[in-house]
Amino acid sequence: MCRVHPSNPSYQPGPPFDALAARRLRAALGMGPEHVAHGMRASYGLPYVTPDLVIAWERGIAAPSNPELTALAGVLWASPAELLGSPRTxxxxxxxxxxxxxxxxxxxxxxxxxxxxxxxxxxxxxxxxxxxxxxxxxxxxxxxxxxxTGRVERLAELLRSAATTRWQAYVRPVAKIAPLDKGVLEEVLQELHEDYQGHMAATLSWGGGSSDSQESGRAFLDAIVDHFWAAVRKRTAYGA
CATH class of the missing domain: 1.10.260.40 (lambda repressor-like DNA-binding domains)
Incomplete structure (x- = not known):
């Protein structure tokens, strides 16, 4: 039977695991799940790791803990980053x-x-x-x-205010969270402001109802942080 997690009271959930990458790396080395399991047991002191557990990781049924990820990467001659999805925390x-x-x-x-x-x-x-x-x-x-550093929500609040009111007042507050060149930041905030106003005005200018324009404006504000980084990427390498 596959063992999903070790019976360890200090167990912590691991990072987003790229199951396909693990399977691809193992296959490239010509190793079977039994070889990976043996390497993790022998070299990293994880006696509970079985071929079934390795297969479960590769199928996305289970995910390795932090120590297991490190050991798995070592056995596969890879860095932990090669076995991760996009890190978030x-x-x-x-x-x-x-x-x-x-x-x-x-x-x-x-x-x-x-x-x-x-x-x-x-x-x-x-x-x-x-x-x-x-x-x-x-x-x-x-x-x-x-x-x-937990600043996304505060950034979103500032950007929403910049888009809906006077954007010039938010250059310095946004710069404290996202330290960008002042000129770049001014261009980005002005762009967001103009884009939002365009969403709000477009439907009315076509003779449509105000509820449609408001819905479009709300959708723009909901994704304001994504719009901000996209605008930054056009001007700098920071968003890369």
């Missing part, structure tokens, strides 16, 4: 980079326990200097940096 970005939590904590100037609490809660509480160090050690893009 602070822990997932760290795992994707293959950096130990002790190294991140040291780089940002936090004790390990405090850093791990932030990973567990998903609530980044470091100061600006520590946030900059975090972005550096994990090589975070600006959108990822905003996401893992």
């Amino acid at each position: 602070l822990r997932e970005h760290r795992l994707a980079r293959g950096v130990a939590p002790e190294d991140v904590a040291r780089a940002v100037g936090l004790d390990l326990r405090s850093y791990l609490r932030m990973e567990d809660s998903g609530d980044w509480r470091g100061n600006e200097r520590q946030a900059a160090a975090l972005a550096d050690v994990l090589r975070l893009s600006l959108p990822d940096f905003v996401a893992v």
